[in-house]
Structure formats: structure tokens, C-alpha cells
Amino acid sequence: MTLTSFFERANVRVESLIVLAGLVVLMSLLSPVFLSFSNFFNIMLATTTVGILAIGATFVISAAGIDLSLGSILGLSSVVGAALVLYVGLPWPFLILGCLGAGMLAGAANGLTVAVARVPAFIVTLGMMGIARGLALIISSGQGIYGLPPEILFLGQARPFGIPTPVYILVITAAVSHYILAHTRFGHHTLALGDNEHAARATGINVRQLRIKLYTLSGFMAGLAGLIFTARVNTGDPTAGLSYELAAITAAIIGGTNLFGGRGSILGTMIGALVMGILQNGLTLMNMQSYYQQMAIGTVLVAAVWLDQIRSRGRVL
């Protein structure tokens, strides 16, 4: 089996690897420290938050849905987790439960509204983008919630065996997610739903239940990303994750997830997330303002979808 066919079987777009390699070459030419060992972990760290959000985006987009509320749910879960511990006074495990629980609840609300009330996912998650962000700002009165217990800081700032904890969390989450999407009935049904909803219904797949689960899973990923973000910056931050959904969806699309559903790969999404991380890291190394990152990511998203359109015009699909 050639390398190309391996990546095609894994549903990874070969272009994404070329983009990744090109970006690495470009950045190492532009910045002498880019290829240093310590910067490698900076890139990995920059990749974790967006990478975990992008996993959520991959599941939802593979099923022909969309989740625009990922970044806002990240911010909400960050605030909920920190508030439970620092405002309410609960012990530190409640920060973890609070982050994950808030994410799942918001995701389940998305899922129920899409699947039961049958409001288009674009509108539901656009609405949730505003609702979750607003709620985060209300709970925190617009202020950061500082001073987390050391157990939580371990999750964000420790480096067991020299590797940052968030990187472990990303790798484990990606491995489990890959198993779910590529090898379980849930994953098969997700791709089938995105491919042809009527086929999914006709073969007895409970489409309504599946949608609720998918958006809840996406919300869980946003909550997990919120937990890591909170632990890294030692703050429950109501503005955390602002417009991160842009980078997350871009990472998924670069990685070969079909914007219209039916195809998606966690391995591909991880490559896409690395592209996002390198872009962010490289622009920082070149002392570019972070505003340029938004422009760069936006451009990459449109270019990736455009390339996919050109490719699929040549296919029977």
C-alpha cells in the first residue's frame, strides 16, 4: 500500500499534507526559531484548543450539520467551571465537571432544537453563539475569574516527561474520536446521515437521536477545550474562544471533511489543526498582530472549500 492510498483510505486530503509541509518550510525560512525544540511544543499547545474544537466540528459537519457556537460554548464552560469553584466554593473536581457539563448542556440544547424543533442548524448554533457568550458575560459580570486550584493548573501548565499536559489530552481525545468516527456504528451512521438523510432513515437509523448525540458531543468537545483553556491561563475567561469556531471549522475542512456531509476524518482534522497552529505560531514569531491571524485563517477556509469544489466537480459524486 502506497502512502497516498493510505491517506486516501483514511479520508485525508493529500493537499492538506502539502499545505502543512509548505507552511513548515515557509515558516522555518522566515523565522530562525521556528524549528527549535521548544517552539515545537508551543505549536502543539497552540493546536490543542482549536484541535479539540475541530474534532467536534468534524463530527457535526460529517453529518451535514454545522456548529457555529463552538467558541462561545468554550467561553461559557470556562466561566461556569471557574465560577463553581471560586464563586460557589465547591472543590476542584467541580471545575472539570462544570466545564464539561456546561458544554454538553449547551450542545444538547443545540441538538434538541435542530432535531426536534427542526430549526436549521446554522440558525440554532448562530443563536447559541450569542446566547452562550452572553450568559458567560452575565455570570462573570464581564470579568475574568482568577486564581484556580493547583490541581487544575496541572491540566494546563504541567509538563509530564517534558510534554505539556494539554498535548496528552488532545492526543487521547483524537485517538478515541478516531475510533468512534471510523470504526463504530455511531460513526458509520454519522457519515451516512451526512451523505443521504433518506438512506439513513430508510435503513432504520434513529436520525433524531443521532443528531442530538452529535451536537451534544460537539458541545462536550467545546467544554473540554474550555477546561484546557481555563487551566492554561489560570482564568475563567468570558471572552475565551472568541471566533475560534472559524479556526475549528477551517481545520476540519482542510483535513478533508466534506462541508456538505458524508466524509470526515479525525486524522485529517488533526493535520488541519496543525496547519492552524503553525499559522498562528508563525505569525506570532514574525511579530505580526493577532488581527492578521484572523485574516489568514479566513482566507485559508475559503480557499480550502474552493479547492474542494474544484475537486468534486471532476467526480461523479
Next chain:
Amino acid sequence: MSLLELLDIEKAFGAVQVLQGVTLNVAAGEVVGLVGDNGAGKSTLMKAITGVYPVDKGAVRFNGQDVTELSPGARRALGIEMIYQDLALAPQQDVANNIFLGREPTKRLWGLIPGMVDKARIDAEAQKMVDRLGVKIPSIHIPVGMLSGGQQQTIAIARALTFQPKLVIMDEPTAALAVKEVGSVLNLIAQMASEGIGVILISHRLNDIFQACSRIVVLRRGLVIADLDRQKTDMAEVVSYIVGAHT
């Protein structure tokens, strides 16, 4: 004993009474052609059999069991398969996965973690099915969307036959096919009947109906107005029933 018995089925959508008391029997190994003009109630009747639409009145009995209250999934498990006109295939998934869609067998990963789709078994059994039906496709690993219309039709049939159905309902299986492909689908229907499967064939092509069916049932305005033996009827009579010239 009949395989499928429909007793006085009624179904209304709002003020529109689509089925007004349909009674119909299908025996095992029998191919019944269901014809009728657009709006006669054919699709609604099929969905009443598969359970997609609950009926307002009447009973659906299958293999001697009352299935009127059962869900589509439960009826499918009992052996009622439907092949839709649009085939209900997932175009980007491969042939094997399409054949097993919704019924994927699972195993344990490393003997420990449950819920892993047994792709090797899916591929092996899908290949067997494809070979048995004599379908000519390049590989069971290519996406279904890359196959021709006739090939896709046979994949949809393969999916229906993989789990030993007792009754197969086919909605316009030949409507989108080339002449040569129509022949192979009609052969498959004959093969199914010879294996004891009951078949309900819905088609606008009376040629196909006369070639494949032993009985022809005409539906008009939600009622069975004719139940004809193919040997004792002809196309003119069937057409006159469809358009309502017979009363």
C-alpha cells in the same frame, strides 16, 4: 396461508382520504404488480406496509402475526424490506458499507472494547452477495455514487436481500434504467420469487409488470378495483381499470 394480509386499511392526511379500505393478500414466492395512476395511493399503501405511516383503521398481518402497531425497524427485522425509487443509498460510502447500512455487525477491539464495526465481515459478506446476484462492479470498496444507475439498483437489491427477507417491496425499480439493465433487474425478481420471497412490484411500465408478475392489482382512488391473474388479462384491460373506464 398468505404471507402478507392487509385488512381494510384506511389512511387519511387531513381531509384527504388516501386509502379507503384496502384489502390485499400476498403469498410467499408470489410477484404481485401494483399499478395505478398518480395519486391512487400506491406509495401510501407501501408505507403502511413498512410501518412508516401508521394506519387509521384496519390491520396489517405478516406471517400470521399482527404487525399493525410495530415500528418500521421491527417490521424490517421480521423480514419486510423496501427498495425505494431513489434507492436510499449513501453515495460517498463504499458498496459494502451501503449493503450493511443500519445493520453493521460489531466485534470487540483487541477482544476488549465493544462496538467496533466488523469491516472484514461486512466486506466478505457483501462480496458474497454481490457475487450471488452476479452484479458486475469494479470493487465493493468504491463509493456507490461512482456506479451506474443499474449497478446502484442492484446494490439496493443486494442490501434488501442480505438479511433473508420474506417480503420485498420495490418502488419503480426500472424507471431510471437502460433497457439492458431492466432485464437483469427483472431476472433478479424472478430469482427472488423462486427462493420463496414475496415481491410487490410498483411500476408504471406495464411491460415490466406483465413480464415479472403473476398477479396484477389495480389501485384507484384508494381502493383495490381489480385483482387480476396475469394469464387471464391483457394490457388493454389493465389500462382501462387504471384510467377508470371499467366501473
